Amino acid sequence: MIPELGYFSLTLAMVLSVLLCIFPLWGAHTGNLRLMRAAPSLAIGQFVFVLLSFAALIYASLTDDFTVSYVAYHSSSTLPWYYKITSTWGGHEGAILLWLVMQAGWTAVVAMRSQSLPWVLRARVLGVLGFLGVGFMLYTLLMSSPFERLLPYFPVEGRDLNPLLQDPGMIIHPPLLYMGYVGLSVSFSFAIAALLTGKLDNTWAKWSRPWTMTAWGFLTLGITIGSWWAYSELGWGGWWFWDPVENASLMPWLVATALLHSLSTTEKRGVFKSWTVLLAIAAFSLSLLGTFIVRSGIIVSVHAFASDPNRGMFILAFLAIVVGGGLSLYALRVSQVKSEGRYKFASREVALWLNNIFLVVATLIVLLGTLLPMIHKELGLGSISIGEPFFNKMFAILLVPFAILMGMGPLLRWKQNKWSMLQNKFALSAVVSLVATAAWLYSSYDVIAPITFIATTLAVWIFVTTLVDLAAKVTIHKTLGEGFKRLGLSYWAMVLGHIGLAFVIAGVTLTSAYSVERDVSMKPGETVALNEYQYRFDGVKTIRGANYSGHAGVVTVLKNDKQVTVLHAEKRRYDIGMQFMTEAAVDAGFTRDLYLALGEQLSQGAWSLRIYHKPYVRWMWLGGILISLAGFLVLGDKRYRQKSTKQEASA
Structure with a gap:
């Protein structure tokens, strides 16, 4: 009875999701405030019913209900209770239901925390999220239900959870990763809502940024824990193998990182508006692509647990609708988007834009290396392998200019800079980085390869320039206490993120060279x-x-x-x-x-x-944790907790 209630709850959630897709969007189009005001209640109701459905699956697993096909295939009576809960997302159907819980949860939180938005923008954001919910709920109900029964004949014992997943890391890794994947749908929805509204001003960037930072923080933490799980569980001592499923999580993270910096620039300077919208569309599109790669059965991996081509075709079709619709709307509106700010070549805007380019190029490299072997095989051209040496070489090339610019970025001002005012800071930082790296490496190791010295120097460079910028901002005030007090949480997030990346680069470099x-x-x-x-x-x-x-x-x-x-x-x-x-x-x-x-x-x-x-080797995961904390730290920034003006609320 409980599994049937779970399926029924999911059906009711689907109905509410359809209404959430239709009512607010039509209300925003016609100016009907009553329809727009229905959106938050529909979003919260949708989440409640999806959560009830997920609770029903957990109950079936905890009570060893092997009449439920999913429980019979992914759990057992001897499984510890905490792994029985984990088993609810250890297989394809349960993982998709977990995705739905995250999707509905994000939608409900946006509904409750976006009172400051103009009703038209708020309604369209929730309407787009409702449309995304419809797609995944339709997929779950029609093709991937975890509530199918094995009656009248059912096993007396389940097949057990995949031993690879019976690990503490896999209790928290998939939920965190999905929180990041699905959270990027909020950035996507803000971008589509802004395109529909036709107002690509600083407002949408301001309100999209904290949601994007949060999703990026969860995605960073999920990838970090996934790397630690592979290191501690698989027994081969590695932490990243450029597996297609690993790449599927890395691609949206790279684009989301570019999106964060672009949103910051759009919010503060009113530039890169069209580029920012394109990145928002791309980030969530790559999340859907990652879902297709993992869940379509086109790859064999220790991370992939589905092998149904029909399901893959559904996801591919939904991906085509989301990406095609988003890019079509972008093409229609992009000509109306105009940047407001002006800047010179020697400015923070240019440094951020160049690093955006490096991040996008890195994404394209990963995309090519991941999809080309699959496409080659599907076309009947045989098997080809693009492995670790290719990715390592390409990323090593990109790391040098990226890290140099990343270190320079905080020291640069907006709009324009005079080289005479910067050269002393850059020169001092470079000398300190070189000396510190040489003292560190030559006191620890007998043989130091040039590439190891360069990469370690880049990590130290990012660390040093971040501290130099922090010292400059603190010491301009009368007291250090006042200087620290005036620094906002967004700035501290930048400091944490940059220091975290310095730890990651140093950890990757040294453990690769000296393991x-x-x-x-x-x-x-x-x-x-x-x-x-x-x-x-x-x-x-x-x-x-x-x-x-x-x-x-x-x-x-x-x-x-x-x-x-x-x-x-x-x-x-x-x-x-x-x-x-x-x-x-x-x-x-x-x-x-x-x-x-x-x-x-x-x-x-x-x-x-x-x-x-x-x-x-621990420095990589320490850096990943620091980077993820940077994403969460922004949530406390008072700029994103301000109440709207009467004019905004009535717009």
Whole structure:
């Protein structure tokens, strides 16, 4: 009965979504305020019914209702309760329902938090969000329902959740990623609403920016945790493999990063208006493209769990409607858009625009490298591989000008700058960066490749120029306290974001250049050395979990004959499905990770082990967290909590 109520609730949500799509848009077109005022209630009602539907699926999973097809295929009675909840988005149908929860949730929050917007703009934003909700609800009800029954014949036990997903990282990674994906639909809706209204002024950019920052923050955090999950769960010691599904999340993030900077410029200077609208359309379009890549079955990946071409065609058709409609409306209106501000070449506007170009070029590189092998294969031309070396080389080329401009940006003023006023700051920052990098690397490593020195210097350059700009802004006031007090949260978000990226670049560079791995065969009592650490294999013990059994290799790590830690690397066999999984053991540190993976049992009591020493790998995830915090910090900025004037409210 509960699953039927879940399906019924989703149907009611679909009805409300259709009304949300029609009423406010028609009301805005005809000037009918009553229809426009219905939009917030419809949005909140839609969210309530979608949430009830999702709660019904969670209930079915927690109660082991194997008459529900989805529960039978993605859960089991032996699964811990928290992974039973996770199983509700561990398969295709549940993941799409999670997407709907996020979509409806964002729509409801926009409805409740946009009282300051003019009613016409507010109604159109909610109407566009309603249209997007209709598309995904129609897809779920017709082609991807998680509430189908297996009656009258159903299994007494489920097939269990994919062991790859039985990890704490996968409890929070998909919801965060979907929050980012779906959150970009708000930016898209603001852009389409502004095009429909015909008023591409600073107002829409101002009110779109905090929503975009929030979505970008969630997407950043989701990607960061996904990278950590791959590193800790898959047992190969890597954190990014340029997998098509990884690329599917990176592309909208790159464009959203460009969108954030473009929105800032449009809001403050009234320039790049048409470019900003195009980026808003592109960011959400790439989110939909990522959904198509993951859910269409055209790729095989540890991240992809769907293989139904018909579903893929539906998503592709919806993508064509959204992208085609958005670009068509853009083409009709773009001639009416005029920039207001004026600026010279040596200005912050130009630096931001150039970095926007680099971000878009990076996106196109990822798009080409991801789609070309698929298209090549679908056309019957055989299989081609575009892998890690291609992406690493292209991104290394783009990193140099991008990082230089990123460091220069905060020191530049709007409109125009005199080189004589900037050259001392740039020269000082460059010298400090070079000296600090040389002192750091040459005191730590014997061999330093030129590319490693350059990339590390760029990371230090971004860090130093950010601090130089902060010091300049603080010291112009009488006291440091007053200087810090006058800095808005948007500025602190910029500081956090830039410092976070500096950590990411340094972490990626140093762990790529100086990671060391060693495959060994060891018997109990034997010791091997790697860098300054000694690893003593103490043997293997039997382990038993809620739904798995296996072995754990026990390794004591010593440094200068003193114990550092004891690592327990596991090899698990899950009871249902008899699948084997490697659980790596990691001793995490600020400047290094000691990483151990247990292999197969060999002859004469020996076991194969893989040992890694990974310097500064944590800096990548620390940087990702700092960057995501930058997105959330903007929400507290008083500029985005101001009440509208009577003129705005009645417009």
